Amino acid sequence: xxxxxxxxxxxxxxxxxxxxxxxxxxxxxxxxxxxxxxxxxxxxxxxxxxxxxxxxxxxxxxxxxxxxxxxxxxxxxxxxxxxxxxxxxxxxxxxxxxxxxxxxxxxxxxxxxxxxxxxxxxxxxxxxxxxxxxxxxxxxxxxxxxxxxxxxxxxxxxxxxxxxxxxxxxxxxxxxxxxxxxxxxxxxxxxxxxxxxxxxxxxxxxxxxxxxxxxxxxxxxxxxxxxxxxxxxxxxxxxxxxxxxxxxxxxxxxxxxxxxxxxxxxxxxxxxxxxxxxxxxxxxxxxxxxxxxxxxxxxxxxxxxxxxxxxxxxxxxxxxxxxxxxxxxxxxxxxxxxxxxxxxxxxxxxxxxxxxxxxxxxxxxxxxxxxxxxxxxxxxxxxxxxxxxxxxxxxxxxxxxxxxxxxxxxxxxxxxxxxxxxxxxxxxxxxxxxxxxxxxxxxxxxxxxxxxxxxxxxxxxxxxxxxxxxxxxxxxxxxxx
Ligand code: HEM
Numbered sequence: 001x002x003x004x005x006x007x008x009x010x011x012x013x014x015x016x017x018x019x020x021x022x023x024x025x026x027x028x029x030x031x032x033x034x035x036x037x038x039x040x041x042x043x044x045x046x047x048x049x050x051x052x053x054x055x056x057x058x059x060x061x062x063x064x065x066x067x068x069x070x071x072x073x074x075x076x077x078x079x080x081x082x083x084x085x086x087x088x089x090x091x092x093x094x095x096x097x098x099x100x101x102x103x104x105x106x107x108x109x110x111x112x113x114x115x116x117x118x119x120x121x122x123x124x125x126x127x128x129x130x131x132x133x134x135x136x137x138x139x140x141x142x143x144x145x146x147x148x149x150x151x152x153x154x155x156x157x158x159x160x161x162x163x164x165x166x167x168x169x170x171x172x173x174x175x176x177x178x179x180x181x182x183x184x185x186x187x188x189x190x191x192x193x194x195x196x197x198x199x200x201x202x203x204x205x206x207x208x209x210x211x212x213x214x215x216x217x218x219x220x221x222x223x224x225x226x227x228x229x230x231x232x233x234x235x236x237x238x239x240x241x242x243x244x245x246x247x248x249x250x251x252x253x254x255x256x257x258x259x260x261x262x263x264x265x266x267x268x269x270x271x272x273x274x275x276x277x278x279x280x281x282x283x284x285x286x287x288x289x290x291x292x293x294x295x296x297x298x299x300x301x302x303x304x305x306x307x308x309x310x311x312x313x314x315x316x317x318x319x320x321x322x323x324x325x326x327x328x329x330x331x332x333x334x335x336x337x338x339x340x341x342x343x344x345x346x347x348x349x350x351x352x353x354x355x356x357x358x359x360x361x362x363x364x365x366x367x368x369x370x371x372x373x374x375x376x377x378x379x380x381x382x383x384x385x386x387x388x389x390x391x392x393x394x395x396x397x398x399x400x401x402x403x404x405x406x407x408x409x410x411x412x413x414x415x416x417x418x419x420x421x422x423x424x425x426x427x428x429x430x431x432x433x434x435x436x437x438x439x440x441x442x443x444x445x446x447x448x449x450x451x452x453x454x455x456x457x458x459x460x461x462x463x464x465x466x467x468x469x470x471x472x473x474x475x476x477x478x479x480x481x
Contacts, residue, residue, distance in 0.1 A: 033374045034373060034374065034375075034376075035373040036073075036075070037085075038076070039075060040076065043080050045076055047080075049062070050078065054460070054463055059358065059384075059461060066085065072086065073091075073371045073373055082380070083379060083380045083381070084370075084375045084379060084382070085382045085383075085384075088387075088391065089394070089416050090415075091383060092383060093422075093423075095423075096423030101125045101365060102365055102366045103364060103368070104122075104362065106360070106361035110214030113226065114206055114229045115281065116233075116277065116285075118277050118278045118282070119284065120285060121285060124365065130271055130272070131274075131278070131282065132424070133271070134261075134271075134282070135282060137254075138255060138261035139429060140431070141431050144435060145334035148333055148334055151439050152443075153331075155439050157192075158174075158178045162177070163475065168472060170473075171470065171472075171473055172299045172466065172470035172471050178295065179291040179298075179436065181196070183287055183291050184287075186257065186258075187286060188239065188259055190239070202228040202229075202231045202235070203232065205227075207225075207288070209223075209224055209226075210225060229284075233284075236284070237280060240279055258283065258286065262279045290432065290433070292356070296465055297347070297356055298436075298440050299471055300354045301347065301350050302444065303471055305445070306473065312449075315441065316446070318339075319445050337434070337438050337439075343441055345403035345404065347437055348403070348406040349401055349402060351417075351420075352389045352405075352419065353389070353401060355389065355419040357464070358384055358385065358386060358465075359382060359384030360382075361380045362380060364376065385418045389418075389419075394416040448476060449476045450474060450476060453473060453474045456469075457471075
C-alpha cells in the first residue's frame with residue numbers, strides 16, 4: 001500500500017494538467033474571438049469617461065481615438081454591461097437588419113420602469129412588428145397629410161403667445177413647449193387647457209429624473225420621476241377610457257388621433273387588440289421619443305440659420321414663394337411641404353451634423369458574429385450616428401455645412417445617413433417630425449429675423465445636444481404688409 005505523502009504527490013502531479021487546462025480555458029474562452037479593447041473596471045468600465053466627453057461635446061473625438069487604437073470594432077464596458085462598439089455603414093446595416101430574435105433594443109432598467117415594460121422599444125420579433133403596425137396606423141403619411149393645417153394652427157398660436165412681443169428669448173425651452181403641444185394636440189386630441197398643462201408639468205418632472213441615478217428613495221430625483229410617471233398614467237388612463245366610449249358611440253373615427261387608432265387596432269388587421277397597458281406605455285414612449293428630438297432639431301436649425309445669413313436668405317426665398325401663393329388665412333397643405341425642397345435639404349444636413357440621437361444600444365439575445373468576432377449573449381452593442389456622419393469617405397468635407405449633398409438622396413450610400421436609425425426600428429415618427437419642422441421653419445423665417453446673443457454658442461450632450469443657456473436669441477419681428 002502507498003503511503004500518504006507519496007499518494008498525495010501522485011495525486012497532485014495527476015491533477016496539475018487538469019487544473020492547468022481548466023485555468024487556461026477559463027481565461028481563454030471568453031476572450032477567444034472577442035473584439036479588441038479592454039473591458040476596464042467591471043460595471044463602470046469606460047462609462048464615466050464617455051459621459052464626460054459627452055458633456056464637453058468631445059464624444060466624437062473620444063470614439064475616434066478608440067477607432068484609431070482598436071479599429072472599427074472594439075469592446076468596452078458601458079453603463080454596467082460589457083459592450084461592443086461598432087461603426088460605419090456595414091455595421092449599421094448589421095445592427096438594423098439583424099433585429100429578428102437576436103438583437104433587442106436596450107434601455108436601462110430604470111428607464112423601462114418609468115416608461116413601462118410594454119412599450120415598442122422593449123419588444124422583439126413578432127410582438128415588435130405588431131406594435132409597429134399599430135403605431136404606424138396613425139403616423140403614416142396618408143393619415144398625417146390631413147393634419148398639416150392643424151399642426152400649423154398650433155405653431156401659429158404658439159408664436160403669437162410666446163414670440164411676438166418678445167425681444168430676447170431662449171429658443172430651446174420654447175421649442176420643447178411647442179413640440180409637446182403639437183404632439184398632445186395631434187396624437188392625443190388634447191387641446192389647450194388644464195389637463196394639457198398638468199400633463200406637460202408631469203412629463204417634465206418625469207424626464208428630469210430619467211437620466212438621474214436610479215435610487216428610489218423619498219426626495220431623490222428618480223423617485224420624483226416615478227411619482228410623475230404614475231400621475232401621467234392615471235391621467236392618460238382616463239383619456240383612453242373616454243375615447244373608448246366616444247369610439248363605441250361612433251363620435252370618433254379610428255384615425256381621429258393616435259389613441260383612437262391604437263384602440264381600434266386589431267379589428268380589421270386580424271391581429272390581437274392592444275391591452276390598456278400597451279396603449280398607455282406606447283402613448284408615453286411616443287411623447288418621450290417624439291418631442292425632445294424634434295425640439296432639438298428646430299433649435300439647432302435656428303442656431304444654424306442665425307450663424308449663416310446666406311443660408312437664411314435661401315430658405316426665406318423658398319418659403320416666401322410658398323407664402324406668396326396663399327390667400328390670407330389659407331392653411332398650409334401637404335403639397336406646400338412637397339415644394340420645400342431646399343429647406344428639407346437644410347434640415348437633413350442639420351440632422352447629419354447634429355443628430356439629436358447620438359446613438360443607442362442593442363441587447364444581444366443570442367450570440368452573434370460580426371466582422372469575424374463573436375459578441376456573446378447578454379452583451380450590448382453600441383452604435384453612434386455621428387461617427388458615420390463625419391466619415392469623409394461617405395460625406396466629403398464632413399465638417400462643412402452643405403445642404404446640397406442632399407440634393408440627390410439616392411447618391412448617399414445606404415446606411416450612411418442614420419439620424420432616424422434604420423431597418424425594423426427606423427423611427428416611425430419621421431413624417432411627423434418632417435411636417436412639424438417644415439411648418440415651424442416656414443412661420444419662423446417669414447415672420448422673424450434673429451441673432452444669437454449668448455456668450456457661448458457651443459453645446460453639450462445631456463445626453464441629447466443641448467445649447468448653452470437654451471440658446472438665447474434677439475428676435476426682430478418683420479413688418480407684415
Ligand atoms: C427629429 C426628430 C426625430 C429623430 C432624429 C428621431 C430619431 C430616432 C432614432 C434614431 C430612432 C431609432 C433608435 C434605435 O434604433 O435605437 C427612433 C426611434 C423611435 N422614434 Fe424617433 N426620432 C424623431 C422624431 C420622432 C417622433 C416625432 C416620434 C413620434 C411621433 C418618434 C417616435 C419614435 C419611436 C416610437 C421610436 C422607437 C421605434 C422602435 O423601437 O421600433 N420619433 N427615433
